[in-house]
Amino acid sequence: MSKDSYLSPFSLATSDVLKEMLDINIDGSETASEGDLFVSQGFIVVVGFTGGWKGRFFLDMSSETAIQMASLLTGDDYDSVGDEDVIMSGAELANIISGNAITDINNSQPGLNIRLTPPSVFAGDGISMFNVRLSSSSALMQTNIGTIKINVAVEGGK
C-alpha cells in the first residue's frame, strides 16, 4: 500500500469535519513525505491507533489558528493557547476527524479492526515529533484561519 492510501481517508475526514462543524473551506491542499522527524507549527494533537494498522495521526496548526478554531467551535474569545477550552477543542476535533477516518477504513477493509487512543495535545515553542523507523506523509491544507497540517504514519507503511 502506498503512503498516500494511508493519508487519504484522514485528508477526506479533515476537510469534511472542518466544513461541517466549522464552515471552513480548504482553499488548497498539497501532500508531502516526511522523514521520522516532524516539526510542529506550535499546537499539535496526537491520536494513536492499533489493530490492523499500527501508528499515529497528527493534527497540527499554529497557536493562533488553534485559538481561532476554538472560538469558531464555542463562540467565545480566547487570548491564550493555554486556555483549557482551546486545548479541549483541538483534542475533540482531532478525535472526531480520526474517528471518522478510522470508521471509513474499517468499513471499507473489514477485518482490520483499527482502534484509536484518546487524543493528547502539546503546545509550545520549537516542538518536534519523532518516531523510530516510522516514515510519514503530510497533507497541508490552506484555510482562512491558517495552514492546517495533518500527518499519518503507519508501522510497516511504505
Next chain:
Amino acid sequence: MDVKHINAFVSGLLNVSNMLGINDIKRTGLAKNESLKTDNDVNIIIGLVGDLRGNVVLSLQEATACNIASKMMGGVPVEQFDLMPKSALCEMANMIAGNSVSNLEQAGSLVDITPPTLVNGRNMISMISQVETIIVQFAASEGTIAINISLE
C-alpha cells in the same frame, strides 16, 4: 483508576530501568495532575487500546534523557539531544510499555500499545487525555523521570 493498573506501570518502569543499568532509581512521589504546564521538554507518548484505553507518557528533561541514552549505550557520552538519544529514549519507553502491558495481562487486562512518539519542545503545555492523569515520579543519579498515566 485502579491502583493495580498504576502498579503495573511502576514495576514496568523499575524493571526496565534496572535492565538498562539504572540501578539506583527510586519512586519519589505520586500526584494528580493539576496543571497543563510541564517543565519537562522531552515527552514520549504511548497509547493503550484494549481492555484499558488511554495514554502513558514518560516525561523528563533533555539533560536526563542524554544521561539515560549514554547509560543505554554503555557509557558513550551523549551531549546533544539528536536522533540517536531520541531513538534510545523511544526504545526505553517501548520496553517500559511492553513490560507494563505484560504485568497488566497477568492481572487480567489485555492491552495493545501504539508505537512511541517523542515530543520535544520548550515552554510546553500538555494534555495527555481528557480524563484525570496520575503522575508517578522517580529519581535516579541520571535525573528525575515522571510517568504520566491516564486511563479512561
